[in-house]
Amino acid sequence: MKNEALHSQFGAKIASYLSGEMNPGERVSFEQEIAADAEKGELFSEYSKIWKGVDQLAEQSGYNVDEEWGILSEKMDFSGKRGLPGNTRKLRAFVFRAAAVLLIGIAGVAGWVVVRNMNAYEALAVEEGSETFELSDGSVITMNAGTTLKYDTRENSGERRVILSGEAFFEIARDTARPFVVEAGSAVIEVLGTSFNVNAYRENETVEVTVHSGLVSMAARSKTGKQILLNPGNAGVLYKTGKQLDIVSTADPNDIAWKTREMVFSGTPLGEVISVVNHVYRSNIVIPDPSLMNCTITVSFRDQELGAVLEVITSTLDLSLSREEGQLILTGEGCK
Amino acid sequence: MTREKELHTAGKIDKTSFEALFRKFFPALMAFSRKFLPDEDDAREVVHSVFINLWERRDTLDTSGSLKSYLFTSVHNRCLNTIRDRKKFSDAEVPESESDIDVQAQLESMELEEKIGEAIASLPEKCREIFEMNRFQGLKYAEIAEKLGLSVKTVENQMSKALKIMREKLAHYLTIVIWILWNGLN
Numbered sequence: 001m002k003n004e005a006l007h008s009q010f011g012a013k014i015a016s017y018l019s020g021e022m023n024p025g026e027r028v029s030f031e032q033e034i035a036a037d038a039e040k041g042e043l044f045s046e047y048s049k050i051w052k053g054v055d056q057l058a059e060q061s062g063y064n065v066d067e068e069w070g071i072l073s074e075k076m077d078f079s080g081k082r083g084l085p086g087n088t089r090k091l092r093a094f095v096f097r098a099a100a101v102l103l104i105g106i107a108g109v110a111g112w113v114v115v116r117n118m119n120a121y122e123a124l125a126v127e128e129g130s131e132t133f134e135l136s137d138g139s140v141i142t143m144n145a146g147t148t149l150k151y152d153t154r155e156n157s158g159e160r161r162v163i164l165s166g167e168a169f170f171e172i173a174r175d176t177a178r179p180f181v182v183e184a185g186s187a188v189i190e191v192l193g194t195s196f197n198v199n200a201y202r203e204n205e206t207v208e209v210t211v212h213s214g215l216v217s218m219a220a221r222s223k224t225g226k227q228i229l230l231n232p233g234n235a236g237v238l239y240k241t242g243k244q245l246d247i248v249s250t251a252d253p254n255d256i257a258w259k260t261r262e263m264v265f266s267g268t269p270l271g272e273v274i275s276v277v278n279h280v281y282r283s284n285i286v287i288p289d290p291s292l293m294n295c296t297i298t299v300s301f302r303d304q305e306l307g308a309v310l311e312v313i314t315s316t317l318d319l320s321l322s323r324e325e326g327q328l329i330l331t332g333e334g335c336k
Numbered sequence: 337m338t339r340e341k342e343l344h345t346a347g348k349i350d351k352t353s354f355e356a357l358f359r360k361f362f363p364a365l366m367a368f369s370r371k372f373l374p375d376e377d378d379a380r381e382v383v384h385s386v387f388i389n390l391w392e393r394r395d396t397l398d399t400s401g402s403l404k405s406y407l408f409t410s411v412h413n414r415c416l417n418t419i420r421d422r423k424k425f426s427d428a429e430v431p432e433s434e435s436d437i438d439v440q441a442q443l444e445s446m447e448l449e450e451k452i453g454e455a456i457a458s459l460p461e462k463c464r465e466i467f468e469m470n471r472f473q474g475l476k477y478a479e480i481a482e483k484l485g486l487s488v489k490t491v492e493n494q495m496s497k498a499l500k501i502m503r504e505k506l507a508h509y510l511t512i513v514i515w516i517l518w519n520g521l522n
Contacts (some may be wrong), residue, residue: 008497008500011496011499011500012493012496014496014499015492015495015496016495017500019470019476019495021476047499050502050503051499052508053445053449053452054365054452054456055352055471056445056449057452057453058471059367059370059433060363060366060367060449061363061472063360063362063363063366064362065362068362068380069355069359069362071380072358072384072387072388073386074382075388076388076391085408176421176512214378214381215376215422232377232378289338308376
């Protein structure tokens with residue numbers, strides 16, 4: 001702009017327009033001003049281009065690249081092969097047994113299909129602790145104690161179907177042609193490639209699905225109910241009757257603590273803390289005195305033994321622990 | 337594009353050059369990915385899968401083209417795949433309006449963003465501080481004035497000074513390249 005004085009004066013106006021500092025009245029008269037004067041209009045368009053570029057930069061400035069590199073590195077194996085942690089068992093689920101087909105031939109097809117359908121499911125069971133399995137499609141399933149999982153051994157079924165009783169964390173390999181389907185209690189959960197936790201112990205009143213990545217579809221098996229879509233940070237809760245299906249937002253940092261043995265409590269009431277501990281350690285800790293429930297605790301645990309966890313809780317809140325008929329009983333003064 | 341040259345890989349990708357690529361392009365790829373997938377975790381999953389794929393294919397990848405272009409094109413394709421997959425679940429889930437965002441325009445706008453970054457860095461100390469508080473931290477003039485113990489008028493002057501300096505530094509780009517970019521991005 002030729003006129004320097006006009007430039008700096010008008011520049012300030014543009015800046016405050018673009019920053020949203022103007023009130024609606026000022027905005028309207030500013031817009032009229034630039035529409036009426038070509039030189040001002042041109043200056044405004046240049047400034048707003050810079051502004052957009054700055055905004056795009058600002059969108060990128062929120063990422064901590066060190067942290068992000070750490071997240072990616074954890075997922076990767078730089079030795080060349082992609083591996084899985086420790087004691088993962090590999091399974092031949094979803095593998096089409098081509099050899100069998102060749103032997104049976106056309107005449108045998110009908111009979112084979114029936115036989116295959118009857119024997120299509122194989123079962124896995126974990127009684128204590130937790131165990132990790134890898135299916136042949138690359139999906140990894142970690143099962144919690146007291147969990148059984150039946151999986152379809154056929155490959156030609158157009159989907160990957162498992163039947164779950166208990167609790168498991170699923171990291172599903174993406175295969176858009178064949179959705180992964182989990183039947184759990186009264187719920188049916190369908191995904192394409194994602195990670196999520198399903199808590200469907202028979203004694204629970206609900207089936208709970210929490211999503212860690214990707215998108216998960218959940219519905220009641222009755223087929224009459226609605227279908228819900230869950231995003232990371234959401235949980236789907238289906239009540240046992242199979243009638244009520246809700247989405248709740250989980251900020252629950254402990255939903256897969258049973259798998260990671262990492263628990264985070266921040267001003268959490270004792271009752272809730274103990275319920276998480278019982279879930280993670282399959283322990284039976286009870287608090288007979290309701291006044292203790294008001295006590296809150298802020299602490300985090302990383303792969304600690306139950307004894308160490310209880311030691312921290314009891315000494316923090318000045319509680320005593322006694323053992324009676326397989327139960328651990330917490331007693332104390334209570335908190336105001 | 338003068339900058340393209342240095343992004344051709346002279347040889348094989350090793351762990352060091354892979355990490356450097358990630359560090360250089362992650363923020364821009366994330367911002368690009370989020371244009372399609374507003375959820376941050378979804379967007380990150382796409383960017384991660386592109387890098388993992390790059391690493392796994394590092395021996396067979398044709399590196400005669402630009403890696404930058406390869407990365408943005410891959411993110412673009414994977415985002416569109418994700419959106420398409422989701423439609424299997426629900427017709428109404430994802431708006432398609434974003435799917436015509438052009439990779440080429442994005443690459444070119446990155447050039448400009450680099451220049452803008454340099455221009456911001458070159459601003460006088462106080463001026464830069466105020467500009468960044470407003471644009472990067474989203475503070476209003478009054479909030480900046482209070483934090484820094486200045487008058488709102490001073491903040492206003494510094495903001496206009498920042499824009500003026502940046503316009504001078506970017507004059508070349510603004511006249512030559514920009515009209516292409518914003519045709520593509522708007």
